[in-house]
Amino acid sequence: MPRASLTPAAIVTAARRVADDEGIAELTLRRVARELGTGPASLYRHIADRQQLLHLLADDLATGYPLTRAGRDPLDRVVRQWHAMHDYLAAHPWGARIIADGQYALPSARPIAEHCVDQLAAAGLDRETAVRAYRALWHLLLGHLLNAHPFGHLHGARGDGTDLDRAVRWLVTGAAAT
């Protein structure tokens, strides 16, 4: 493959394919170079290290977040938005882990943040509370995605597909009430 194809976009597409197909642990610069039909040395001219590759991948992931406007009322729109984000991230199991491990802000995540905060404000939260609720909902969502432990299933309430929706609704209802 000619060196001209080593654009950031081509590199991140190849990295995403490796992460989706083989898992994040397999994602090395060497493996991505092989995917692109080139050698590690060529790739190192474009990417400093694995950390930068993960950053590019996280930034690319953030460009694809769904921005939904569906729902019968403001609270329902918030619930559907977070449900859609859950499904999007669940389709890329490496996503939640690199978001949680990433201690940097991603420029491409700004539209989703603003969309979500606006939705929370429309549901009755003042601006600062909306931003705090936005952060709390991320903790909740990442907990859902990263946690395999079946809490509470021995106590008569088995987890199901409505768990996250319910918790988002509770959290936002409580934030609007206090």
Place this chain on the structure above:
Amino acid sequence: MPRASLTPAAIVTAARRVADDEGIAELTLRRVARELGTGPASLYRHIADRQQLLHLLADDLATGYPLTRAGRDPLDRVVRQWHAMHDYLAAHPWGARIIADGQYALPSARPIAEHCVDQLAAAGLDRETAVRAYRALWHLLLGHLLNAHPFGHLHGARGDGTDLDRAVRWLVTGAAAT
């Protein structure tokens, strides 16, 4: 060290020391055997594999959860309980990861589950809602512990020590209201 000292309690104590001091990645049967002044072969007579070692460690961790009854009202008691659980797990950074990765129920976690569900019921939730809220609060707590990403800090509401308390209060208030 004589073989008589290789009780399950001694093994799990040594494993906990290794995990606290060196991190979970360093926790191997070989490393624990060295900590106990014995060889891996001796340890394998008591522990089948690393998975069993992690299970023992998770079970041991669960015996130590704080059960608090402090607080000025039922909701405040719930908030303080989860705050205490956060602090307990934050002191053992490997804890949240092995809980989240563990797809088994731990017998020693039953007291904490019952205590927390009782507290939620006292705060006005019916039994099934209390169990569901218990699971949602675990997702929230694990999200807090596993997530290093500073969501919302660019939007004027920097995270602080009150984030979890606030989110717990919102979630329980909303669960009681719906």
